[in-house]
Amino acid sequence: MSKIILVASGKGGAGKSTVSALLAEAFASKKHPTLVIELDSGLWSLDVAFGAAENIVFDLGDIIRGSCNIEDAVVPCPFCEGLSLIAAAAKPAAVKTETIEKISSALSEKFEYIILDCPAGIGETLENAAKCAELGLIVATPDPSSIRGAGRAGDLLSSAGVPERRLVIERCPRKAKELSPIKNLDEIIDGAGLQLIGVIWEDPKTRSAMDSGEMLSFESPNYQTFRDLSERIRGRYIPLGFK
Numbered sequence: 001m002s003k004i005i006l007v008a009s010g011k012g013g014a015g016k017s018t019v020s021a022l023l024a025e026a027f028a029s030k031k032h033p034t035l036v037i038e039l040d041s042g043l044w045s046l047d048v049a050f051g052a053a054e055n056i057v058f059d060l061g062d063i064i065r066g067s068c069n070i071e072d073a074v075v076p077c078p079f080c081e082g083l084s085l086i087a088a089a090a091k092p093a094a095v096k097t098e099t100i101e102k103i104s105s106a107l108s109e110k111f112e113y114i115i116l117d118c119p120a121g122i123g124e125t126l127e128n129a130a131k132c133a134e135l136g137l138i139v140a141t142p143d144p145s146s147i148r149g150a151g152r153a154g155d156l157l158s159s160a161g162v163p164e165r166r167l168v169i170e171r172c173p174r175k176a177k178e179l180s181p182i183k184n185l186d187e188i189i190d191g192a193g194l195q196l197i198g199v200i201w202e203d204p205k206t207r208s209a210m211d212s213g214e215m216l217s218f219e220s221p222n223y224q225t226f227r228d229l230s231e232r233i234r235g236r237y238i239p240l241g242f243k
């Protein structure tokens with residue numbers, strides 16, 4: 001069986017798709033085949049990050065309508081072996097739990113990890129995804145409304161019975177004083193009420209990897225950050241190292 005990880009946030013634009021794509025790349029580059037499913041219906045966004053914008057013929061909507069086989073909608077990433085994408089349905093509609101379960105059982109031999117890139121907020125798709133995820137990563141940027149939203153998303157995942165829920169702080173400045181009005185990372189952790197599993201740095205190379213459909217550069221400070229995050233998820237103890 002694949003391990004299903006969902007990526008959520010309270011507020012939009014927190015970095016869910018970035019975390020989904022680059023965590024998936026980190027797993028795949030360590031020979032753990034990984035599929036990302038975009039659940040944010042209405043908008044494709046990861047096709048560009050995966051360098052696959054020209055290669056998508058079928059998407060999640062086609063799977064839902066039964067107009068293609070599940071395998072036909074799985075698009076391999078051209079620059080990272082073992083990394084694949086199912087692009088979002090074009091029509092905005094909540095994705096059902098059964099759809100995710102059907103895909104994961106059809107592809108369980110092929111992928112060790114399935115990452116669900118969820119829509120922002122605490123809507124129906126998140127509730128449905130929560131019913132089949134083993135781990136929920138809740139992404140927040142260091143700003144008060146994003147932190148509050150992360151707390152609410154964490155509560156929803158907890159009520160839905162997601163066994164493990166962890167906080168990922170995204171777009172963290174390298175200098176503590178730039179966190180203002182937030183005083184320190186503990187304030188974010190306490191505000192969200194979640195255990196921290198990773199801190200992703202604000203970094204132009206991370207943004208350009210997503211915009212240009214290329215592998216995250218070795219020179220990015222987040223190159224190791226995402227590999228460490230993937231190892232922590234696999235149960236290895238890697239200190240967060242900045243507290």
Ligand SMILES: Nc1ncnc2c1ncn2[C@@H]1O[C@H](COP(=O)(O)OP(=O)(O)OP(=O)(O)O)[C@@H](O)[C@H]1O
Pocket residue numbers: 009011012013014015016017018019040119120170171172200201202203204206207208210211
């Ligand atoms: N660590 C980072 N450093 C710099 N830019 C980043 C970082 N993480 C994300 N971004 C940028 O922030 C913007 C929002 O990121 P992203 O699309 O991943 O958020 P999202 O939570 O998926 O948004 P949405 O709620 O719209 O789905 C993008 O332009 C992305 O390139």
Ligand SMILES: [Mg+2]
Pocket residue numbers: 016017018040045117
């Ligand atoms: Mg997104």
